[in-house]
Every structure is written in structure tokens, then in C-alpha cells.
Amino acid sequence: MSKYPPPSPSPSRSGSLSLGTAGGRGNNMPTNLADIKEVMVDVELLTKYRMFDRALSLLETAIGVSPKSLELRERACSIAIEQGWRQKAIEHLLSLSSLYIEAGKLEQANSALLNAKRLNPQLSITSRLNALKDIERHPRQISQPQPTSQSLAASSYYAPRSRALLTGDLSCFSLFDIIQIIENSRITGFISIQSPGLVGKLYFNDGLIADASTDLLRGVPALKKFAELAVGYFEVEKSAVEYKQNIQTTSNTSLILDVLRELDEERSGGAAPIEINLDDASGAGTHIH
Incomplete structure (x- = not known):
């Protein structure tokens, strides 16, 4: 059995289906490398069966508990990009850039920022790029992770019929x-x-x-x-x-x-x-x- 809770879609008041990413019933979440590996195994199984939205939600649930995991964030980013979920991809790329900076991987941080800019040409990354340049000039200065907005991916389909909820x-x-x-x-x-x-x-x-x-x-x-x-x-x-x-x-x-x-x-x-x-x-x- 899995050791972490499922992602949490929830129905909206109107009866449409709203898919979220909050935790489920359990309290056992991935907190170490072994748990993260278990999450990754389940993610690959879900993607094999083309359940990409479930895989991404599972990753985001795990990221909520292990926010410093590059492996989880990179996989979430790749799924979002492959599926054309532009806003999700941008969010994960921006978070990745901060994680790369903390890890001292400045080249990867720069690449993540540029990829986010390609997905949304109107996105302003100037301040982040300038911060990267400062860090390159002064390697001991490690910037704090930039906050990312929490978005709720929502889809809906509702057609009243008999007694159906x-x-x-x-x-x-x-x-x-x-x-x-x-x-x-x-x-x-x-x-x-x-x-x-x-x-x-x-x-x-x-x-x-x-x-x-x-x-x-x-x-x-x-x-x-x-x-x-x-x-x-x-x-x-x-x-x-x-x-x-x-x-x-x-x-x-x-x-x-x-x-x-x-x-x-x-x-x-x-x-x-x-x-x-x-x-x-x-x-x-x-x-x-």
C-alpha cells in the first residue's frame, strides 16, 4: 500500500468537478529518499496508463511535504510541459530555478528561467536573472526561494439527470x-x-x-x-x-x-x-x- 495520501479533487457547489491538490485522509507523507522513490514509482505507473493529471497531483502532494526535492519538482515540470499545461509548467520552472540556486546549480537555474520565459514571453524574469548574475559574481550569496502562486486546475462537466449527484x-x-x-x-x-x-x-x-x-x-x-x-x-x-x-x-x-x-x-x-x-x-x- 502507498504511504502517502492521495491528491484531493473536490466537487464545486454547482455540481461541477474541481480537481485540487490538497492531501487526503492519511498523514504518512514522503519525508525521506525512500518515500520519494516510492512516489516516483507510482507516478511512472500512473503515466504509463496515461493518467497524467493524477500523476501531477500526486507529485504536487509530495512536493507540499518535501518542497526541497529536485527530483519531485523536475518530474512535475516535465509532465506539465509534455501535456501542454503551460501555467503549471511555468510555476514549476520558477520553483525549480530557486531550488537550483539553493543547490548552487546556477546554469540549470538560468535554463529554467529562460524556459519559463519561452512558455510565456510576457513573463518578467529580469529581477531573477539579475539575482543570478549577482550570485555568480558573489557565490556566497544564495537568494531565498521566490514564492509561487498556488493555482487550482479546474475542469467541469455537469448535466442534471434523474437523482444523480x-x-x-x-x-x-x-x-x-x-x-x-x-x-x-x-x-x-x-x-x-x-x-x-x-x-x-x-x-x-x-x-x-x-x-x-x-x-x-x-x-x-x-x-x-x-x-x-x-x-x-x-x-x-x-x-x-x-x-x-x-x-x-x-x-x-x-x-x-x-x-x-x-x-x-x-x-x-x-x-x-x-x-x-x-x-x-x-x-x-x-x-x-
């Missing part, structure tokens, strides 16, 4: 972002998912995944079917009754990362996924809508 298109939003919103809001309810060749539901108790179902599968095997969905439609509805806990977890992000690792192992090792018939897994207290 949230609805949307999975080509616009990652399913895992929706799961994170449910966890942050501690919702007891379910996500109905309709995708070509796959229809099912994810069930939540107090924001945590409690169960998953398709027409043939239940539990983690069903959750695996949803893991790589990139197209389809979802609806989130609340429930007044809790569901039977067929999936045990204390963190949805950790659970999802474990599922992705298992999928990787199955592909590389040729292991066949275990399938459980719904008839064998049914029981009192389980509510299927």
Missing part, C-alpha cells in the same frame, strides 16, 4: 478523479458506469470503495474491469444504506494502484484474472441497484 463523460474525466471526489466528500452511494462492452457499478461506504460489480463479476475482479476505462458515461448517486464490504481498503488511491500493479503482473506473467460469479458472492446487506 454528478454525471459526466469518461472521455473528459478520469474515473479515478470521480472516485477521489467521492472519497473526499465521504459519500455513501454508487457510480453507475456504462461503457462499450461493459456496464457495472462501484459502491462506496463513507467515501471508500466497498464493492464493484459487472454482469458477471464482483469485488476486485470487477474493479479491474473498470481500471482502464477511458470512454463511457457515469452517474453518481447517494444511498441511505451502507453496502456489504466486499472490498477492504483504507485508501482508494492505494487500492487503485495495487489493481494497476496486478494488471501489469498479469500481462507480463501471463496470469489469468480470477473471475467470481455474482451468484457465489451475493449476501445479505449487499445492495445492487
Whole structure:
């Protein structure tokens, strides 16, 4: 299981989806090199599955606890640049320049500033460049890190339908972002998912995944079917009754990362996924809508 909390998307008042970067439930954050390496492993796994927004949010959560880590900041910067997230890239480049200065890497600091200027020609970096020149002339003068503004990347999609709290298109939003919103809001309810060749539901108790179902599968095997969905439609509805806990977890992000690792192992090792018939897994207290 991961040792750090997930990033924290949160729903706006209007029902749109707002994706943020605050911490989640846990308190164990990356504070040493081993923890940072673990974060980087999970980031590479997320980028492999093209979950770039989740990877960047995870990095920014880790940076909040280890702000001096060049490795975390450089990876966040590279993802932002590769994905064309200009404002995010500029923020990380400016922060990188300050970190490079503190580390005595003046050439890299200059390069980071110039790259930020290329992304936004109207950006004023004169004072920073002058500070660099002063440091080059007087190497013992190490400037203090420049403050960076905190921005909130936001995307939205909302279409009222029946009793749904949230609805949307999975080509616009990652399913895992929706799961994170449910966890942050501690919702007891379910996500109905309709995708070509796959229809099912994810069930939540107090924001945590409690169960998953398709027409043939239940539990983690069903959750695996949803893991790589990139197209389809979802609806989130609340429930007044809790569901039977067929999936045990204390963190949805950790659970999802474990599922992705298992999928990787199955592909590389040729292991066949275990399938459980719904008839064998049914029981009192389980509510299927």
C-alpha cells in the first residue's frame, strides 16, 4: 500500500468537478529518499496508463511535504510541459530555478528561467536573472526561494439527470478523479458506469470503495474491469444504506494502484484474472441497484 495520501479533487457547489491538490485522509507523507522513490514509482505507473493529471497531483502532494526535492519538482515540470499545461509548467520552472540556486546549480537555474520565459514571453524574469548574475559574481550569496502562486486546475462537466449527484463523460474525466471526489466528500452511494462492452457499478461506504460489480463479476475482479476505462458515461448517486464490504481498503488511491500493479503482473506473467460469479458472492446487506 502507498504511504502517502492521495491528491484531493473536490466537487464545486454547482455540481461541477474541481480537481485540487490538497492531501487526503492519511498523514504518512514522503519525508525521506525512500518515500520519494516510492512516489516516483507510482507516478511512472500512473503515466504509463496515461493518467497524467493524477500523476501531477500526486507529485504536487509530495512536493507540499518535501518542497526541497529536485527530483519531485523536475518530474512535475516535465509532465506539465509534455501535456501542454503551460501555467503549471511555468510555476514549476520558477520553483525549480530557486531550488537550483539553493543547490548552487546556477546554469540549470538560468535554463529554467529562460524556459519559463519561452512558455510565456510576457513573463518578467529580469529581477531573477539579475539575482543570478549577482550570485555568480558573489557565490556566497544564495537568494531565498521566490514564492509561487498556488493555482487550482479546474475542469467541469455537469448535466442534471434523474437523482444523480454528478454525471459526466469518461472521455473528459478520469474515473479515478470521480472516485477521489467521492472519497473526499465521504459519500455513501454508487457510480453507475456504462461503457462499450461493459456496464457495472462501484459502491462506496463513507467515501471508500466497498464493492464493484459487472454482469458477471464482483469485488476486485470487477474493479479491474473498470481500471482502464477511458470512454463511457457515469452517474453518481447517494444511498441511505451502507453496502456489504466486499472490498477492504483504507485508501482508494492505494487500492487503485495495487489493481494497476496486478494488471501489469498479469500481462507480463501471463496470469489469468480470477473471475467470481455474482451468484457465489451475493449476501445479505449487499445492495445492487
